[in-house]
Amino acid sequence: MSIEDVQEDFFLGELKKRNGIFYFRRVGMYAPEGSLVLFQFDNLIIASANLHSIEKFDTPEKEQYYGAYQFDIKTLEVFQPITVAEINKIDGNITRFSQSKQEINSSFISEIEELIKRKQMALLADELPVQESPKLKEGAKKQVLVNSYERNYKARQQCIDYYGCHCSVCDFEFAKFYGDEFEGKIHVHHLKALSEINEEYEVDPINDLRPVCPNCHLALHSKVGDKPYTIEELKEKIYRN
Template sequence: MGKITNEQIHKAFEVGKKIYLNQISLNEGTESLTNMGMKKSSGLDYIYAYSNLIQGKLFTRTINSYGTEYYLERIYNENETNGLKTALLFLYQHIEYYEKTSGAAVKTGRKIYQKFYDLVKDDFGETVFPNEVDADQKYSEGKTRQVTVNSNERNQLARQECIEHFGLICQVCDPIGSFSEKQHKNQVNKTQGV
């Protein structure tokens, strides 16, 4: 029971599909894959991968890149654009999950995602209505990115020197409170709803 062969992957797809459609039991499907020389744990991974791809659910186990491409190709051929869009949701969640937990980039997975996304990207802009969304669906949070923001504080000494030199005269309102012209224009805009 060494490397998973392409023939085993093809069989695992068919078995996963039959189990998903309740045509055979999980035990029967797993046994048929182990009889081909596949480890039971690997067989289960490929079986569950089918179910999760079809439903667009997060799956935390990994199948190899050939298996991923093969599954996506078959799903696209059998279920067309909507089936592939759902499967891509699974793949995207899986990539984000794996990168977050392992700290490693999933370059091949992203290439596969992009290849199949390009086939259906024009259909991703469709409106999704609330009654079309499964409320029980679980989604991964996604990758966390650190964002740095610069915040500038006003230099009070420079402000005071400007006020002493130019005074508190606004070109819009003439002399008024302790606003500099820029501050006062912003305050006026806020009160006018601009």
């Protein structure tokens, strides 16, 4: 199961249907009402929500659940995965993620919230196309309430690892222009629009994707008609000007 599957099916699906009820086995966490809870999957933080309340059951429910957290679903967020290295830069006491519950110093709450905000902005910027299209999951079409694209995070990261974080069109690099805190910021562009694909396919991070800056990403999708500009076409426009 991918990170995107967990985010969509559980956090944005099942957990919302349960009105934020999250059952736990054995010993739950001890946290005051209103605490920001970060959810981990596959050694990455992929979602967050504010804790509303904790209920302990007198007898185990379904013979396995000893209680339940209720989260405020209005505060539920999913975002691009956060690594332990990113958390460690904020709270040096967090050096690894594990199955046990960990507490981040509450004095860092504003920095954690800012990091989540940046991750949300990056997710939306990468996945919302200029032209309206139905939501796609690596080529499989399905209708949803909002028009957006679902990207495969691992494919995105492999693309960046291979090509680097400079724009494939204009060579812009966030970290060189704005400083080290912007290291790794870049959009990823599908060379073949997902709207042209009618069945499931496996994205090739090297051949199907390219890193591009937000300006060039917008320009690529600004061509009149169904197809975006190619990277080569956009480069020619830059050179002509």
